[in-house]
Amino acid sequence: MFWHLKGCIVPVSSFVCPICNEPVDGSQTSCPRCGFKFVGATQTFNPVATQVDEQTYELESATPELEVLSGPYAGESFTLGDGTFTVGRDPKCDIFLSNMTVSRHNSTIVIDGAHAKIMDADSTNGTWVDGKIVDEAELVPGTHVQIGTFDMVFKRVK
Template identity: 45%
Template sequence: MTSTNNSPEMGATEIFRMPSSDSTSPDLMDQARPSSPTLSIVKGPQTGSVFELSEDEISIGRDPNSSVFLNDMTVSRRHARIDLSGLASGFATIEDLGSLNGSWVDGAIVNRAMLKDGSTIQIGTFRMVFHTNQKPTRIETGN
């Protein structure tokens, strides 16, 4: 049996129509973005893991009861704490809890530091990125 491009065996089974540009509006795209801050592991044993930070105080450590459980011997049981209570004012803080290997923010070892959107945090072998996931504020310039 021979078939041509017009035969049912070779033709498309459904017509495709390009969606309008309205279907990718920022409102729809924002629905996929988490509303809470997140901590994404970008390097280390749990690379690809994303923790949604839904409490004002986040514990980080090797203790399985930690908000962010990092299962590695380079991490202290109670390693660090993130305080999100100031996030509405535009800032969060991280505090090292006397860990053996320390906590690093944006390449510097810290006891306590402010976090901004995109800050990198190094704890043991884990490198993480902090995201506030807040919508940018529009500033009117009067022009």
């Protein structure tokens, strides 16, 4: 089976470079024409289990954030406010998680005052909340969230 691209006959195991549209053999790791490096498809991962200390928070006056406990960016926090936040590997996402275990558009977080929820965006590896894969889940302080290899906890900080 073959594709017809730009007047060329290309085997189905091939694809087109997203930068210069050059037909590329499926086994190549970079484009022979422009040099663009192919990062491949979203990779799979195994969920991890971590314990999070429970703390008491005043929800109305505390700022919501996601703290990365392990994996890439361990020790960093993503500060959130009221609104909708996209999470994914696409640099245009509000929370950019640069790792192949994260889908380009993995999840959406919605914060409305004291209420917060996370929704999966039909991602490859899913969105894990407190050790379970979910389509949608409420976020409360201490909720454990795993997206790809990013192990995080939802917090409210002063």
